[in-house]
Amino acid sequence: MSEPTNPVQLFSEMLGSPLGELISSVGQGVGDAQAALDQGALEQTLEIYDLSKDDEKTDAELKLLKLIREIGYQPTFYTIPETEVEAQISLSLDLKSEQASPIGGTPLSKFKVNATPLNAGNMNRFGLQANAMAKLKFKIVPVPPPQNIVDIRYVPDLVGPISPTDPSPKTWNETTKELLDNLGFTVLFKTQEGDLITDETLVEGLAIFSQTPDAGTIANTANVPLELTFQDLHKVPDLSTLNWNSETEEIIEDLGFTYAFKTPEGDAIIDETLVEGLLIGSQSPLAGSIANASNTPIEIVFEDLHKVPTLIGTYWSSEEEEIIENLGFTYQLFDADSLETITFEEANGYLVQDQSLASGTFAYTGDTINVFVNTNDM
Structure with a gap:
């Protein structure tokens, strides 16, 4: 076989890998070493704070681990701060591609640089006259590790x-x-x-x-x-603009809450039919607050529903009138014997013998209480 006469072909046969691969292989080796150090430290960190393995440890080991965790101990992370490489190499050119010149003449060629470390074997085999002698020197410096x-x-x-x-x-x-x-x-x-x-x-x-x-x-x-x-914890819905109906009830029950009805005066309303369709005046807990649905019923207040006061046995006066009006009711006075209507002045000071609406029942704002006064009782 004849010796090659093309200088580029000769260099390509004589010399090794591309220069970039030589440098990257050194960097890969440093990276692998650093990764091994990091892996060891990370495994130690996770081992300390892996609670799933506590059952496998003795009481003494658990006591020591608890102390280590409480003080926030962290294993040491070792780093390779810097790697400096200096090597004698031979350089060669290798034809990478060739294309025609746009202006004619000699074709344009692209070359890549190959590098072979100098050692006795390479020097004896190839000789120095066909190689470009060079000293390669570079540093590999780590970047800061990820935060935290x-x-x-x-x-x-x-x-x-x-x-x-x-x-x-x-x-x-x-x-x-x-x-x-x-x-x-x-x-x-x-x-x-x-x-x-x-x-x-x-x-x-x-x-x-x-x-x-x-x-x-x-x-x-x-x-x-x-x-x-x-x-069991949920945000309390806003009911203040709603009327009581099956849809409102569903909103409450879907969140797991129970509910209770009350008058503005705090009287409990047991009969749900009384509040059907009524506008909800206020609620407790407040809308938007967080409450435990398992033990916190939503108290719903209807401003237009009140318990009828007890008037029987009292003596009609401005105090009884004020009680009725403060609850939003109206009243009509009657003589208990004749059942004829009478004025405030005619009833004033006399015993209330009967009433309708019945005391203790619930009625709506604007309803009228008929008051029967015994004007013969002095």
């Missing part, structure tokens, strides 16, 4: 039974709070509908219904809050 990398944690399981031997549901209490504080998580409380709960006292002792992120996943405590939802 030491804050990654396994997300603990906060939903479901406390343990295989204790089927009680996990609740929000001092133990749960201490656990998450030690792990470094911030916590957001929410209703199932996604409404934020800002009053922590509302969730005290309640079973945790769900959590985000899921248990067992890895999260960065510096920027990923742990969201906990509670099944």
Whole structure:
């Protein structure tokens, strides 16, 4: 076989890989070494804060782990601060592509630079006369690691039974709070509908219904809050502009609330037919607040419904008149014997013998109470 006479072909046969690949291979080696160091430190961090393995540890190990978690201990992260490379190499040119010149004449060629480390074997095999001698020197400097990398944690399981031997549901209490504080998580409380709960006292002792992120996943405590939802907590709906009907009732019951009816004076209304179609005047708890549907009924007040006062046995006067008018009722005075209407002056000071509407029943604003006065009683 004849020796090649083309200089480019000769250099290509004699020398090794492209210069860029040589540098990148060194960088890859440094990167692999750094990755191994990082992996070791990360595995140590996750091992310390992996609560799912606590059952496998002895009491002494758990005591030490609790102390380590409380002080916020973090394993040391080792880095390769800088790598400096200096090598003697031979350079060669390799024809990469060739195309015709737009102005004619000699074709235009593109070359790539190849590099071969100088060692005894290469020098004896190829000789130096066909190689371009060079000294290659470069540095590999690491960039800063991602922020808060030491804050990654396994997300603990906060939903479901406390343990295989204790089927009680996990609740929000001092133990749960201490656990998450030690792990470094911030916590957001929410209703199932996604409404934020800002009053922590509302969730005290309640079973945790769900959590985000899921248990067992890895999260960065510096920027990923742990969201906990509670099944019985809901935002109280606004009923103030609604009339009582089946649709209003459905709104309340869909959220799990019960309800109770009251007059503005606080008297309980038992007969629901009395409030059918009435405009709701006010409510408690207030609309938009968070309440526990399992133990907090919504008290609905109807401004136009009142308990009829007891007038029988009293002596008619301006005080009785004021009681009636303050409740929004009107009245009509009658002589108890003749059943004829009489004036205020004619009834004033006399015993009220009977009334209609009956005392203790409920009537609407504007209804009239018939008052029967015994004008013969002195």
